[in-house]
Amino acid sequence: MGGTLGRAHGPYTLYDLDALPEDGRRHELADGWLHELPGDLWHDHAAEQLRGILKDAARQAGADVHIAGTPQDVTTPAGVRKPDVFAVGRDVARAALERRTRTYYGPDLILVAEVVTPRTVNERIDRVHKVDEYAATGIPHYWIVDLEPRPLITMLELADGRYELAGKARSGETVALDRPFPMAFDPVRLSEMD
Numbered sequence: 001m002g003g004t005l006g007r008a009h010g011p012y013t014l015y016d017l018d019a020l021p022e023d024g025r026r027h028e029l030a031d032g033w034l035h036e037l038p039g040d041l042w043h044d045h046a047a048e049q050l051r052g053i054l055k056d057a058a059r060q061a062g063a064d065v066h067i068a069g070t071p072q073d074v075t076t077p078a079g080v081r082k083p084d085v086f087a088v089g090r091d092v093a094r095a096a097l098e099r100r101t102r103t104y105y106g107p108d109l110i111l112v113a114e115v116v117t118p119r120t121v122n123e124r125i126d127r128v129h130k131v132d133e134y135a136a137t138g139i140p141h142y143w144i145v146d147l148e149p150r151p152l153i154t155m156l157e158l159a160d161g162r163y164e165l166a167g168k169a170r171s172g173e174t175v176a177l178d179r180p181f182p183m184a185f186d187p188v189r190l191s192e193m194d
Helices: 014-019 041-061 090-099 121-137 187-191
Strands: 026-030 033-037 065-068 073-076 079-081 085-089 103-105 109-115 141-146 152-159 162-170 175-177 183-185
Touching (some): 014 079, 033 121, 041 085, 041 109, 041 187, 073 121, 085 090, 109 121, 121 162, 162 175
Parallel strands (some): 109 141
Antiparallel strands (some): 152 162
């Protein structure tokens, strides 16, 4: 990484993040350090499935939201994150499109979901660091998605500046939610092939 950046050992800036080569790898910037995001077929498939589930639910509920995911950036107190899936108000998405920006500001987000890649440094980031970051940013809903041994979604909801457990949705069970918009689905869908 050091050969393509101005500084070989950090700390890094948004300019360094933007200067990384377009080689298919994704990175986040947190506290001055670049972190490569894991990418495997199972992880990416689950994120795509979740985006589809949320898009369908939002459409059926008439929710005025836009569902997105990487490669778009979200700014947090620590730097720039690239959530696997997130929801913003449609007006916020429209404004970003008009400005031709790929960056959203944390307070604009309604929901963020991260698909955990076990046994990687990113597992700790998703379960610990991002919990604090996203709460400090004011994002009302944070979902942590586990795929092993079977899909499980841990749903956190912001209360008094901290996340509290709002529920767990296990594979084989239909979860019905009213927030952030009405939806019902079985997490097993995250591992199904279309």
